[in-house]
Amino acid sequence: MTVDADMLVIGAGPAGACAAILLATAGWRVVLVEQHRYPRQKVCGECIGAGNLALIDRLGIGPEFRRLAGAELRQVGWMMTGSTIRADLPSSPELGRAYGRALGRDRFDALLLERALATGVRVLQPAKVRALSGTAGQFECDIIGVATGADRAANPRAAARVLTASLIIDAHGSWENGPAFGTRRSPRTSPRAADLFAFKATFHHTGLAPGFLPVLALDGGYGGMVVSDHGRTTIACCLRRDALQRLRARHRGVPVGSAVEAFLRESCSGVRDALGSATRDGRWLTVGPLRPGVRLQYPAGVMPVGNAAGESHPLIGEGISMALQSSALLVDMLTQRRCAPIDVAAALHQQVVYQAAWRAAFAPRLRLAALYAQVAMRPALARPALGVLRRWPTLLTHAAGWAGKASESSQNPTFIEETP
Ligand SMILES: Cc1cc2nc3c(=O)[nH]c(=O)nc-3n(C[C@H](O)[C@H](O)[C@H](O)COP(=O)(O)OP(=O)(O)OC[C@H]3O[C@@H](n4cnc5c(N)ncnc54)[C@H](O)[C@@H]3O)c2cc1C
The missing domain is CATH 3.50.50.60 (FAD/NAD(P)-binding domain)
Known part of the structure; x- marks a missing residue:
């Protein structure tokens, strides 16, 4: 055959x-x-976590990836309304303390x-x-x-x-x-309030520090910002269907991307500061629903x-x-x-x-x-989380590590053959 x-x-x-x-x-x-x-x-x-760098080398694109990608991601943040908490991002000790990058x-x-x-x-x-x-x-x-x-x-x-x-x-x-x-x-599935809609835009000349990766805690969603390659800043976020519906009702007749950008600026002073004199490169992209x-x-x-x-x-x-x-x-x-x-x-x-x-x-x-x-999307949970992080910012470092950013949890899993 x-x-x-x-x-x-x-x-x-x-x-x-x-x-x-x-x-x-x-x-x-x-x-x-x-x-x-x-x-x-x-x-x-x-953002591409440090735990992938060995695999990226194995794929044969390591040198080109390192040449093109933005600064090493050394700090993580939690941004909510007028507050920003910062902490170190974990690195990969196996790779000479390498950090993740954005491309x-x-x-x-x-x-x-x-x-x-x-x-x-x-x-x-x-x-x-x-x-x-x-x-x-x-x-x-x-x-x-x-x-x-x-x-x-x-x-x-x-x-x-x-x-x-x-x-x-x-x-x-x-x-x-x-x-x-x-x-x-x-299968066809019916709409749910918890469905997520995702948005992304790229900006030039932002005030965001290269190597800093803040997470945005929003009412009904979450997001993130990073400086990637060639000085571009990527802003991406997810909003629940019900939060997006409320937003669209408030901004009738406005393109959805512009409504989302206005929402991000009003939700986080960190976003307002970063976008101060920035210029957007192209339109807002959107996909959804995400489940x-x-x-x-x-x-x-x-x-x-x-x-x-x-x-x-x-x-x-x-x-x-x-x-x-x-x-x-x-x-x-x-x-x-x-x-x-x-x-x-x-x-x-x-x-x-x-x-x-x-x-x-x-x-x-x-x-x-x-x-x-769930914590980031609900102000009733995100506010106490902010208080805890203000007191113990290193919790952010651990949280990033547990999620896969640290080498221990993001090492490429190896396959072990089952004995028949
Ligand atoms: C808002 C947001 C922010 C994110 N931020 C990050 C981040 O910072 N870091 C990170 O690691 N991940 C992030 N992700 C997740 C990441 O984007 C995805 O997990 C990743 O793209 C998945 O890769 P994939 O190859 O499985 O699928 P995809 O990247 O979706 O690729 C699938 C490909 O298949 C093609 N395709 C689909 N159907 C067909 C077909 N029938 N025939 C031929 N081609 C087809 C598509 O065109 C596409 O190119 C983010 C996601 C969102 C929504």
Whole structure:
């Protein structure tokens, strides 16, 4: 039986690109499908924790990452109304006390994709995986070219094709529906007050100190600011659906991004100070609804990584870490066997082992992020938290470490083969 690829990877965010690079380096035939042309902007706070630096080196982009990224992130903060508490961010002792850095997703994702091409990954872009069928060993992937801009005018009927692959990695993220599998479609869900809507904009000439990473505690949401590469400052936040509805009612007729920016300025004096004479670079981007949680149930042979497997509240800024590290976890498991499982029973066994390893590595981070998020979004909890942090600011250092910023908890999890 011949297939076009050992592995088809859906989505070239950090999770998909990382899996593709590691598998191609191990000699697998990999096809990576990405619906957007790069470079592209993405709603994200763009901080990459110190615990990823070894993996970034393993991916072969370490020197370029260090050349491009912003200043080392050495301080964390808690900003609320007129107060700002500061504390040290933990570093990674294994890497000579290295610190996390911030790099715009337009650059980071393009860097990973370039590396994927260099390692022999076949990249289809812009192209979208619409549907999957078949079983482990012989999946059929229905892929359609995505025509954009001038291409769309010149060629309105984008080419469709079917590729076969032994296994599938689903790295399509979590902010839009993934491809249909057979007759299984993404479930329709009704709106909830707790749904999150995320926003991001980039500014130049802000007053924010490079290397400082303040978390913003907002009434009905949370956010963060950081100076990333080339002096750009990224501001990203999440608002609950009910808080956003109230905000829109107060700012009728105003673009939602401008209403969110006004809300951030009025909520935190730290944001007002940082944005004093800043200029915004482009528009506010938005995505949603976000529903943090674990989503590991997939058909045998289709394995989720990154946000497709599980999403933490973005407050802790660990989504890129989990994307990279979950891919490394899966690839290490697959490559220990030296060949792709080609039957359903083998794929099912690997699925179960991977799910257990994923939960052990990442579920505690999701729970902790949910706890921090509930505190940050509720002034009745955030105010006492501010009082405690004012007294013991080093708690912020520990909180960042527990969430994955310190090397102990963010080391790349290694896979331990189960004895049959
Ligand atoms: C407000 C906010 C702030 C954040 N801040 C941080 C932070 O500071 N640090 C951090 O580490 N994390 C942060 N995150 C989380 C982080 O952005 C995500 O966890 C991360 O992007 C997940 O990576 P991924 O590769 O799983 O998915 P994504 O980055 O979403 O990539 C998925 C890719 O798949 C493509 N795709 C989707 N469907 C298809 C299809 N059918 N066919 C082909 N391609 C497809 C998409 O175009 C996309 O490029 C933040 C998130 C938010 C919302």
